[in-house]
Amino acid sequence: MTEVKTDINSKHLHSKTLKGLQSEVQSINRVALSVDCVIFGFDENKLKVLLIRSDLKKYQKKFSLLGDLVKPEEDLEASAYRILKQRTGMNDLYLEQVHTFGEVSRHPAGRVVSVAYCSLINVQHHRLKTLDNDLHWHDVDSIKELLFDHKKIFDACYKWLQKRVQEHPLGFSLLPNKFSLRELQNLYEAILNKKLDRRNFRKKFFSMNFLVDTGEHEQNVPHRPGRLYKFDYEKYEKNKKTWSGIDF
């Protein structure tokens, strides 16, 4: 049995007068808050991540994630969408919050707490002016070192993606609207970084019943063209199972 020692002098955030709270909120008790986006793409059968070369002289050799400070009057998520829009010109990206990184010393310019968002982008719909603004796609397995703690943030998002893609159909956001099953399998193999059995993979996805056969086929492939499918989100929502099981 542990003795409970409540620090009498410490007042609780929600246990003060509103006025007192306001002054605290407006006081020095504040930090800079940023959003960093890990933007994944899929191209040439490789999983890619979008990085920018830092302009900071001191760090000029390093690449960094796309981020910016959250504006005082801006919802957190809006901030993430703004960054995506600025960098990709697209509004309708898949975006999800992953984790917040708040070590005191993570940023050399002072206390900056960063909320990491993961985004998935269809590189076909989006041709970056990569040369214009020092944006580049990098193979995920080539990422060795990034600015500040961005490698840690990237790692967290990559792990998150690997897990999430197995329990929720995110992957389609990385593919063209119409895709062959081979492309879909290549995508999963690239994300999970392992080979999958083709027949079992097909069985699995067909049994989930949200792939719609467009009737079209691949073009200009040096082999038998595969059928092209679309992902039907409505069908997914209807059929999705409420998973439950203990699985350590």
Place this chain on the structure above:
Amino acid sequence: MTEVKTDINSKHLHSKTLKGLQSEVQSINRVALSVDCVIFGFDENKLKVLLIRSDLKKYQKKFSLLGDLVKPEEDLEASAYRILKQRTGMNDLYLEQVHTFGEVSRHPAGRVVSVAYCSLINVQHHRLKTLDNDLHWHDVDSIKELLFDHKKIFDACYKWLQKRVQEHPLGFSLLPNKFSLRELQNLYEAILNKKLDRRNFRKKFFSMNFLVDTGEHEQNVPHRPGRLYKFDYEKYEKNKKTWSGIDF
């Protein structure tokens, strides 16, 4: 193909001079950052959450999560541990970050972005002076309304717990060191809010091979006493499977 429009005037967080960045980080571009903890306990076969009655006059009828502002020189996670320590007197709690809530209007005192942490506590090891400081355990299914957006935060953490407890052995943090399988099952039933088959439940946990029979039995129960087990984290680490499967 979407046209990429990069806002030329918007500079990237990591694409400025260090000096410029520093002034921005120290400027008005800052927000108050808080941590709110959702502390779960398990008692009398019910899943409980620890809440405090708000002292704010205006909100006096409402309960709230335990939270506080993050101090400028304090790591984010340290902040969460500090709150737990203050409220429970305990250091060795299970604690994990869940989500960050950053809507502009979520807090009436101004812009406060809150990072939600979920914590699991063994109520046997910790007898709160509940009357002293307006702390109370509440049945999770009795939570209707909380201060500000705390209900939303609570819901997110509860869902997180339901999911997480099925893929990682967190549950043991809520139980005494020695527990019967009945207690363990009651815990899972309380968290998942559904009945489980006793024989399959036992089979499942025994097959995972991290329960150690202490040789002891329950005391003072009005029926045949059950065996008491301990959770062996080492064994878990050794035997845990690297789960992989596509499961939508």
Place this chain on the structure above:
DNA sequence: GCAAAAGTGTTGGAAATACACCCATGT
């Protein structure tokens, strides 16, 4: 001896895995 929960096995169905052959197309 009765109430209450502990403890234990088997079976059928579903899902995952492993595996090999023919087909359609471009060159």
Place this chain on the structure above:
DNA sequence: ACATGGGTGTATTTCCAACACTTTTGC
């Protein structure tokens, strides 16, 4: 014709779900 990947089926195994009776203890 051949190289390349598309497309398909089956047998095996593993995992999950459903289900009922005997045992031990306190009262």
